[in-house]
Amino acid sequence: MNKYSIRYYSRTPAALARRTEQQTFPLPWWIFNYPDLPNYELKIVLGDHVKKTDNINLHTGLNITADMKADSEEEARDISKNYVETLLNLISFSTLTYCDAAILVSIISITDKETHPFSHYVYPFSEQEIIIQLSIIDEPTFGTIFEAYDKSSYQPRTLRALTWLRKGIGEENPVDQFISYWTGLEVIKHVLSPEKMNTDKEWEEVEKIFKNRLHRQDFKEIKQAGRNGLLHGFRVLDNEFVREIGNYVEPIRKTLIFCIGSVLELEDNTISTIANKTPRRIKQMPWTVLKGNLENSPRDFNELIRNYPTLDAETVNKQFSISQAGNLAVKFELTQRFHGTSGVKWKLTETQVWGEKDSGIQQLTLDKVHVDKAKKLS
Numbered sequence: 001m002n003k004y005s006i007r008y009y010s011r012t013p014a015a016l017a018r019r020t021e022q023q024t025f026p027l028p029w030w031i032f033n034y035p036d037l038p039n040y041e042l043k044i045v046l047g048d049h050v051k052k053t054d055n056i057n058l059h060t061g062l063n064i065t066a067d068m069k070a071d072s073e074e075e076a077r078d079i080s081k082n083y084v085e086t087l088l089n090l091i092s093f094s095t096l097t098y099c100d101a102a103i104l105v106s107i108i109s110i111t112d113k114e115t116h117p118f119s120h121y122v123y124p125f126s127e128q129e130i131i132i133q134l135s136i137i138d139e140p141t142f143g144t145i146f147e148a149y150d151k152s153s154y155q156p157r158t159l160r161a162l163t164w165l166r167k168g169i170g171e172e173n174p175v176d177q178f179i180s181y182w183t184g185l186e187v188i189k190h191v192l193s194p195e196k197m198n199t200d201k202e203w204e205e206v207e208k209i210f211k212n213r214l215h216r217q218d219f220k221e222i223k224q225a226g227r228n229g230l231l232h233g234f235r236v237l238d239n240e241f242v243r244e245i246g247n248y249v250e251p252i253r254k255t256l257i258f259c260i261g262s263v264l265e266l267e268d269n270t271i272s273t274i275a276n277k278t279p280r281r282i283k284q285m286p287w288t289v290l291k292g293n294l295e296n297s298p299r300d301f302n303e304l305i306r307n308y309p310t311l312d313a314e315t316v317n318k319q320f321s322i323s324q325a326g327n328l329a330v331k332f333e334l335t336q337r338f339h340g341t342s343g344v345k346w347k348l349t350e351t352q353v354w355g356e357k358d359s360g361i362q363q364l365t366l367d368k369v370h371v372d373k374a375k376k377l378s
Contacts, residue, residue, distance in 0.1 A: 001039070001069040003110040004076040008084050008102035011061040013280050014095050015048050015134045019326040022050050022057045030139070032146065034083065042068040044083060054320045059134055064088075064102060073107060089162040090149060093260065094142045096277035097135040098170035132356070135280045141270060148264040154191045161188040161260055168253065169279045174246035175230070175237070181252045182226055188259045206259060213258045213275075214251055222248045253279070286355030286364050288313070288334055295345040309340040317367070327362035337372040 016028050029047035034040075045065045050057035064087065066080035081102065088099040109117040152158055161184040168180030185206055190197050192205035203223065210219040226248055229235035254275040261271030290311060298304045318332040338346040353366045 001071055002073075002076075003069050004067075004073060004080075005108040005110060006066045006068075006076060006080045007105040007107075008064045008066070008081070009049055009061055009105050010064065010088055010099045010102045011282060012088075012091075012097060012099040013059075013132045013135045013282065014062060014091050014097045014099060014137055015059055016046070016062075016137055016139075017048055018136060019059065019134065019322050019328065020324070022048055022059060023322065032087065036150075037079075040068045040070060040079060042066065042080070042083065044080075044087060046087065054318065056320050056322050058320060062088075062091075062099070063105075073109065077104065077107070085163075086149075086159060089159065089166050090145055091137060091142070092166040092169055093162055093257070094145050094274065095135045095137055095280070096169060096257075096274060097280040098166065098282060100170075100282065132280075132283060141273070144270060145264065145266065148266055152264055154263055157187050157191050158260060158263055160184075161256065161263075165253075165256055165260065168256075170281050172281070174249050175242060177249045178226055178245050178252060179231065181249065181256050182231065184256045185252065185259065188256070188263060191263050192259060206255065209258045209262065210251070210255045213272075214254055216251060222252065226252070283356055286330075286353065286361065288315075288366060289352040289354065290334075290336060290348060290369075291350040291352070292346055292348040294340075295347070296343045297340075298344075307341040307344075309338070309344055309346065311346070312337045312339065316370075323362065329363040329365075330361055331365040331367055333368045333370065334366060335370040335372055 015022070016030065021028070027048050027050065029045050032044045032046065034042040034044075043066075045063075045067070047063045047065075048059060049061045049063045051060045052058075064084045066076075066084060068076055068080060070076035070079065081104075084102045088102060091097070092099050103123065104121050106118065106120045111117070149155065149158065164180050164184035164187065168177045168184070171177045171180060189202055189206050192209075193202060196202045196204065203219075207219045210216060225235070225241075225244060229241070230237070230245060235241055257275040258271055261274070290313065294309060297309065298307070313334055313336045316333050316335050318330060321329045323329070334351070336348070340346065348369065348371065351366055351369055353364055355361060355364055
């Protein structure tokens with residue numbers, strides 16, 4: 001068998017170290033061994049990935065490096081990817097934070113010779129900066145979850161339920177969140193009561209967890225609306241129904257977490273701590289709104305749509321800094337260029353800077369707005 005070192009990257013706010021700790025190399029890492037795969041001698045190293053930006057290290061996600069033996073590079077990629085995604089599922093579960101699917105960064109073929117074949121994968125159009133409050137992985141909690149999953153007799157179904165939980169955390173739309181979490185319940189319910197599978201009582205254990213842990217009595221109503229009304233299409237997905245489904249997202253997410261925790265035989269306080277976390281997903285960077293006036297713009301819609309005026313705006317000269325408390329400050333400039341037909345003019349009157357409350361930024365400053373020469377549409 002040949003030996004390979006394979007590195008993956010996952011874009012995520014989840015981190016091993018806080019921002020202040022990420023400013024000094026070497027960064028911390030965790031090592032996971034897989035003795036149940038003796039032929040492959042697999043071990044995986046987990047660490048933070050940072051990007052050098054304006055003399056500070058800015059967190060962009062996680063590096064996951066697999067070291068293993070395999071008969072071929074293809075086999076090494078396939079096996080390592082499965083275990084890396086499982087690790088990311090467990091991270092998402094323990095932190096309630098979304099992790100992007102792992103992308104392949106590089107492969108080193110370890111040989112007995114002086115040279116080692118090395119392949120590096122480049123993704124030039126991917127946005128790497130993550131301007132968001134970091135979600136620190138609690139090492140004792142994660143260690144407990146990793147060990148519980150490693151010893152579980154129900155790994156296949158638990159893994160699928162974890163995957164749906166992770167997907168739901170990453171969704172913005174409440175309907176998509178609900179569908180993901182409910183699908184996770186559909187998977188895990190067979191582990192909770194295998195003897196009742198495909199019977200009228202197959203949901204009893206899930207409903208019992210819903211009542212006892214969330215202290216709610218409306219599981220049947222949610223099941224009727226979500227499973228039959230939404231998934232099977234028996235209700236029209238109008239605004240009222242969307243709002244109703246939105247109210248069910250949190251209790252169904254928590255129920256899924258309690259069900260997974262029960263299957264993994266985690267302690268009650270560990271499951272409760274996870275269930276009560278606020279989900280964290282990757283969001284858009286802080287944004288700027290440019291307001292102004294158009295002169296001589298067509299009033300007729302058909303004429304307007306043929307030559308719709310547009311603005312190109314680019315953030316330039318970004319300057320990042322981190323306080324001793326670990327808070328991030330960002331100062332930047334903006335270059336904007338107007339595109340319109342001859343005679344149509346644009347005059348900037350106001351700029352607004354916005355961001356999410358959990359962006360992790362203590363101060364966000366728009367320093368200047370540069371106006372490039374206007375370009376006319378043909």
